[in-house]
Amino acid sequence: MKKLTWRQSLVAVAFLLSLSLGIFFVIRAVRPAIYWHYHQDEPIRGWMTMGYVAHSYHVPPYVLHQALGLPEKPHDKRPLREIAKAQNRSIDEIRTALLEAIVQARRPYPASPSPPTNPEASP
């Protein structure tokens, strides 16, 4: 085996570096694909409109409009961030309200058991 010159070893290092970078990015590309396979929903973000969330979560839009107490407009282009600002709420509150409505709207939703009666806790 020949001894490598410094230039050749530089090429070898660059080769290993680019190979590992390539593998790194392949893994990063595959990860969301796997995640998406197991979790169907994508996170709700501030740029999304009500229409987009309804589309992404496959629920009828009126469910979401009701959850935020909004009249249903077919092409409301306001992003959630604007709606949150108009309602004086944080985007997290909006997200929680929407997710709650979405969970309720999805059909195979098991009837929740009635809460245990605890006479001391009730007012």
Added chain:
Amino acid sequence: MSITDQLLEAVLLYGLPVLFGVILIASVGVPFPISMTLVAAGSFAKQGEMKLVPVIIAASIAAILGDQIGYGLSRWGGRRLIDRITRRLGGAAKIKRAEAVSKKWGGPGIFFSRWLVTALGPWLNFTSGMARYPWRRFIVWDAPGQVLWVVLYVTLGYIFSDRVQYIAEILGNLAWAILALTAAIILGFRLVRYFRPARFARSL
């Protein structure tokens, strides 16, 4: 709030003009999260917020126009700078060689950097302009590549319209993976040549 959120909000609110402007600026070289914007535009088209064909036409024209601006700036501005430097410091022969390489291999490089390894796009506009790659040939490689890019990304957004964030993330990472692996293949060939010079020479 991230720049992606702001871009997407603006595209949703103001439609095609914003999409056009954002892609134009990004094609010149400003690193906007443009893949995500295109994928999202495809999704908006599916939902009826935008129209598919105008989106594709506007985005393609913007991308091609942006490339010409990048090319033009470097050809007429950057070139003058290079000439001044070589006159003072020498190295004109090296520049000549770079020009020759660009003329020989530039075409496919321009084409694939439009849609496959998009991160390199603006760089190749600049190097093509600097190396005085013929403008007509530049546009012949550039335009089909850009249209392919737009159609590919918008269509993916249209098909997977309910999960644009995942699609954009996958595409972004794949582009970098392809870039790194291409570099690894080229470097790998060089390494093989170091170890087996005789055999490599015979095979040529």
